[in-house]
Amino acid sequence: MPCHSRRTLLPLLLAGLPAPALHAQARPVVVASFSILGDLVRQVAGDAVALRVLAGPETDAHVFQPRPSEAEAIRGAALVVRNGLGFEPWLDRLLRSTGFAGPVTTATDGIQPLRAAPMPGHSHGADAPDPHAWQDVRLAQSYARRIAAGLAGAAPQAGAAVRAGAEACLDRLGALDAWVRGQFASVPEGRRVLVTSHDAFGYFAAAYGVRVLAPQGMGGQAQPSAQQVAALIRRIREDRITAVFLEGPGSQAVMERLARDAGVVPRGRLYADTLSLPDGPAPGYEAMVRHNVGLMVPAMLG
Structure with a gap:
């Protein structure tokens, strides 16, 4: 890629045209609430987006406490992806406190939730929906479709990459589901x-x-x-x-x-x-x- 001096870039910026070097670096920021969801976003989007995961690996997303850096990530996001079903109430508070007005994709939309029998002291409340839908690999495919749809609206310039990533992800998850069933068939x-x-x-x-x-x-x-x-x-x-x-x-x-x-x-x-x-x-x-x-x-x- 040819080098561009400040003198060359200035007319382009003033004209409202993308500077080649800056345009090549610009990727929409996508924020995922926790590590498992972040990996599914990564599988679908690949390098087409800049991914930020809030509750990272080995972090209990039930009790995660966002820091100021997480608030800054939300403010700059083109898309926020959450699980929903009450899994991350701290994220709802974070969205309100930052005044985020951008798109939010809820991965469990369209999924009929299970409801566990209430137990004293558990954090989701009596007769609350079970939020752990990703544990069924077929429902993880639904997550991938929701993520792809959210990305299509928030990052249309990455449409081809997202479609290809989603198709490959769905194929892998289909094979994974079949493998799990085959493993339990022996028990x-x-x-x-x-x-x-x-x-x-x-x-x-x-x-x-x-x-x-x-x-x-x-x-x-x-x-x-x-x-x-x-x-x-x-x-x-x-x-x-x-x-x-x-x-x-x-x-x-x-x-x-x-x-x-x-x-x-x-x-x-x-x-x-x-x-x-x-x-x-x-x-x-x-x-x-x-x-x-x-x-x-x-x-x-x-």
């Missing part, structure tokens, strides 16, 4: 039971014929009662459940104690609400699903 129905710390796998359970037992509610912040833990320990012993997992740093002490009292060994850590760091086992959405299922199936077979 007898009565063994498709797992125990993890909080109730984030409802859509996964409904999609793939798995029963999930958890001592905590959908938000995962409230400590379970002694009665809840004791009931779960009895269930693990009576049903000889071997698929017991940690999930998230904040839950490890509870689950380690529960597993010890039930006489079982935790079979690793699942990722539900966040991705791992880039050098971890779940740096992207597809890697997360494959990691989780790769732990679940051998543990269920016992």
Whole structure:
């Protein structure tokens, strides 16, 4: 690309024409609320946008506290992508406080939410919708379509790249869904039971014929009662459940104690609400699903 001096650039800027060097660098800023959603945006948009993820890897998006830098990112965004269904109430407050008037894509629009039985102290409220729809890979395809539609309106100059990215993403997710189903086909129905710390796998359970037992509610912040833990320990012993997992740093002490009292060994850590760091086992959405299922199936077979 030829160099352009300030004297050459000035007439172009004054004329309202894009300066070649500046135009090449200009990419619309897209803000995603948390790491899993950010990876889906990245898969669809590729390098066509400048992506900013607010609650990054290994961050609990339920209780994320935005900093001033997150507010600045919102103010400069061409598009904000959120999960919805009450998953990130802090983002709604952030949008109001910044006066953001740009487009907002809600990835769960059009999805019929599940509703979990209320548990004392869980963060989403009584009879609230379960926001963890991405755990069903087919619904992650719906996320990708919503993201592509939002990008088409907010970044029309990236239309061709977004369409190609969306098609490739949908193909990969379709193959991933088929792989998950094939993996669980090897597990007898009565063994498709797992125990993890909080109730984030409802859509996964409904999609793939798995029963999930958890001592905590959908938000995962409230400590379970002694009665809840004791009931779960009895269930693990009576049903000889071997698929017991940690999930998230904040839950490890509870689950380690529960597993010890039930006489079982935790079979690793699942990722539900966040991705791992880039050098971890779940740096992207597809890697997360494959990691989780790769732990679940051998543990269920016992």
